[in-house]
Amino acid sequence: MAQVAQPDYDKPDDSGEVRVKVICLGDSAVGKSKLVERFLMDGYKPQQLSTFALTLFNHKTEIDGQKVSVDFWDTAGQERFNNMHPSYYHQAHACILAFDTTRKITYKNMPNWLKELREYRPEIPCLCAANKIDVDPSVTKKSFNFAKKHNMPFYFVSASDGTNVVKLFRDAIKAAVKYKSNPTDIMDEIMQELENFELETGKDKAGGDTEDKDQAAAADENDKASS
Ligand SMILES: Nc1nc2c(ncn2[C@@H]2O[C@H](COP(=O)(O)OP(=O)(O)OP(=O)(O)O)[C@@H](O)[C@H]2O)c(=O)[nH]1
Numbered sequence: 361m362a363q364v365a366q367p368d369y370d371k372p373d374d375s376g377e378v379r380v381k382v383i384c385l386g387d388s389a390v391g392k393s394k395l396v397e398r399f400l401m402d403g404y405k406p407q408q409l410s411t412f413a414l415t416l417f418n419h420k421t422e423i424d425g426q427k428v429s430v431d432f433w434d435t436a437g438q439e440r441f442n443n444m445h446p447s448y449y450h451q452a453h454a455c456i457l458a459f460d461t462t463r464k465i466t467y468k469n470m471p472n473w474l475k476e477l478r479e480y481r482p483e484i485p486c487l488c489a490a491n492k493i494d495v496d497p498s499v500t501k502k503s504f505n506f507a508k509k510h511n512m513p514f515y516f517v518s519a520s521d522g523t524n525v526v527k528l529f530r531d532a533i534k535a536a537v538k539y540k541s542n543p544t545d546i547m548d549e550i551m552q553e554l555e556n557f558e559l560e561t562g563k564d565k566a567g568g569d570t571e572d573k574d575q576a577a578a579a580d581e582n583d584k585a586s587s
């Protein structure tokens with residue numbers, strides 16, 4: 361994928377809106393684009409071409425009285441064979457990870473998607489969507505343990521008839537806004553810790569060295585004693 365010039369979602373602005381980025385992941389043809397389209401337009405046009413590279417859909421809404429501007433990022437699933445460009449994940453606040461209930465392989469590939477997501481965004485909320493339940497509604501009686509195992513919210517959906525689509529996307533937006541206001545992304549925490557660490561080590565470097573030497577000496581003593 362070509363380098364994407366994307367907005368800076370973490371930059372504060374004075375628009376009064378919270379700006380969030382929600383990404384969609386999952387194998388090709390599981391219905392990612394159709395789900396986004398269904399949510400945004402409440403319409404459904406079957407037989408559209410596979411997403412070419414990247415589409416951004418902006419959506420303005422309100423969550424608990426707070427104005428929110430959401431960018432849904434949608435890309436073609438077949439890119440998994442070359443890995444997704446890191447900019448796809450950059451600054452994402454939530455993810456919708458979808459599979460197709462009519463094709464087992466798309467469910468089997470879920471761990472690969474989650475793994476890649478977690479490499480870039482270890483802590484963002486990820487919601488699991490089991491799509492195309494209109495084809496065989498009895499599929500909703502089956503249990504799909506992947507979501508439970510990874511502590512992800514799970515939704516049976518249909519982009520075709522709209523089942524649960526609004527619920528899924530509203531929850532994803534809520535989760536994104538919550539994450540943005542209180543990010544627990546471990547990478548952010550580690551970065552923060554590293555900054556403090558530098559300050560501390562600069563401040564009491566001598567003390568730290570002495571302690572290290574003391575410990576090394578004690579270890580030597582122990583070695584001598586045990587040999
Ligand atoms: N029956 C049914 N068909 C669906 C549903 N959602 C999507 N489809 C069909 O599945 C096919 C793939 O849908 P897309 O939305 O293009 O899939 P995608 O995940 O965006 O695929 P890529 O862009 O290639 O990654 C299309 O032919 C859709 O019409 C659904 O809920 N039910």
Ligand SMILES: [Mg+2]
Binds near residue numbers: 411435436
């Ligand atoms: Mg698509």
